[in-house]
Amino acid sequence: MLWRLRKAKTFFRVSLVLNIVIVVYICINRSTSRSTISELSARDLPYLGRKELPSTQVERRVVTTPPLRSNTSTPTDIIERPKPKTQPPKCYKRFLLFGLRQHWFEFCSFEEFSQYKYLISFPRVLHCPIVDCYVILSYSLEAKDIPGNDVVLFTDVYQWLTPEMWDWAYGNRTEGQSWVMITEESPLYGPGVQPPNKYADNVFDFIDSYKTDSDFVHPYGYYKVYQGQAPTKFDTAALLASKSKFLAWMGSHCETLQWNRQLFVDDIGGVVRIDKYGKCGDTEIPWNNFQALKEILTPYKFYLSLENSCCEDYVTEKFWRTLELGLVPIVVGAPYDHYLKVAPPHSFIHPDQFDSLEEMALHLVQVNANQEKYLEYFKWKNMGELVSHGQEEHYVRPLTNQTQCDILEKHVKLTDIPHKKRDFFGQEWYGSCVQCGTKPWMQKYMLDRNSARANKDIWA
Known part of the structure; x- marks a missing residue:
């Protein structure tokens, strides 16, 4: 019994010594392995899977890539490529x-x-x-x-x-x-x-x-002719069905600088019926609410699209919005030939086409009573489209x-x-603002540039 106890103690001591030796050996090997990786020379690096080296001017660090999706893949130590420095803009x-x-x-x-x-x-x-x-x-x-x-x-x-x-x-x-x-x-x-x-x-x-x-x-806009057949045929029946009123005008600035726009509107109102909206009319409409404008103006056949100035090329959103809503605009603003250059063909009515206000008003009455004549002002819809931007975009x-x-x-x-x-x-520039039309009857509405105003604010 005593012999067996001595034998067990001897075996335990030998095992303990062997374990200590193994642990020391492993620690020495690991230390050697680490120093070997850190001391690799440039010619040794390709063996780690790198074919190109980062610049020697920047610090390099060792990273471990994630394992590939393979049963035989193992993490591989590589040197990370440094990100290029951001260059300041050349201009x-x-x-x-x-x-x-x-x-x-x-x-x-x-x-x-x-x-x-x-x-x-x-x-x-x-x-x-x-x-x-x-x-x-x-x-x-x-x-x-x-x-x-x-x-x-x-x-x-x-x-x-x-x-x-x-x-x-x-x-x-x-x-x-x-x-x-x-x-x-x-x-x-x-x-x-x-x-x-x-x-x-x-x-x-x-x-x-x-x-x-x-x-x-x-x-503010222009007319673009279709290259080929129109995408869809314009529905003239739906247009006529939506029309139940005659002539409308909306004004937010009642006192203009170059011509007496308000007097022009009043004179037309003395010959034919006209409904007035905005600050200068009987009913206010929010200027930036297109849906409200559409609901109020769409039932009308004609609209007074009157610019605050009569200047070359000055054809604003008033004109393009009128066409978009499906009304025939009576225009005062740019010269007649300038409208002809940018507007859809036979889409508007200009004072230069008539010898008097009464003659223009009579034309409106005749077109209103004749569906065929009225629809002639919309033939352009089958030949091209409007390209314009909202007022807020401008x-x-x-x-x-x-x-x-x-x-x-x-x-x-x-x-x-x-x-x-x-x-x-x-x-x-300044000299491009001239007369509101070439007909003598329109001269009645022109104002002297030094004429007195009730309000000093030009936007009144």
Whole structure:
């Protein structure tokens, strides 16, 4: 019994010694393995599955890749390729929106126009891929912020820029800086961007407007002829079924600058029946509620589409909206031949087609009584389509990325192309506003530019 106990103790001691030896051996091997991996030379690295090495100028670290989806796959130690450093942009230009009207910030904050809210976030950085350049767009009311910018934008500044502020702004202009006027209004309704006479022909490098001879042309709409057969035939029966009323007009600004629009409406109302809406009429309609406009105006056959100014190419959303709603517009605004260039064929009625107001009114009565004659004003619907934008889209267009990129493209080419500054009071801009029609009977409605007004606000 004693012999067996001694034998067991001896066996236990031998086993303990062997276990200690094994543990020490394993620890030594692991240490050697780690040092071997960390001391691998460049010529040894391909054996770890790497065919290319990262730059020796950057720190490298060892990582373990996840196992492949295979029964024989095992994790493999590799050296991670470092990410390339971000290169600074090769080209960037600074744009400044100078004197932006406060109403713009309110408009873009309305819930129904929330998609435009990002446009009033300044400064904003945007990329223009055509010229591969970045624009840093800022906003300021201070003339002292004009230096250091490549482009200064004047748009929707209303009556904020006084002659004194023009002096401050012009005094801060730097060499090589482009000044751009952006407007969808007629020259008569843009006093905020109208410079003093002493700067008139030496201010704006570019004009962005509705005019076809502008540097950047943005019409309110145009007519596009179908390339082939019309997608669907226009339903004339449905059109006639929707018509139960004669003539309508909606006006929000009752006192115009160039011509007496209100008197024109009153004179027509003395010959034929007319229903008046808006601030100048009997029933108010929200200007930005297209559905409300549609419900009220669709039953009418004719609509007075009367612009606040009679200027070349000035055909606004009033005209395109009337066509879209399915009414025949009686127009006063751009010259007759300008309407012929942009409007669908035989889609409107212009005073230059008649020798008197009474003759024009008689034509309306005759067309109203003859379905065949009335439908002739809608034949264009089977030949083409309208391309136009909503009023709010025109309102925010000066802020959009596309507008900035278009301007940038012109600006970077200034050094290569001979360029003459625009004359604000020249024939191309202010001088493009002339008579409201060529017929003598229309001269009755023209106003002297110095005529007295009941309200000093031009938008009254």
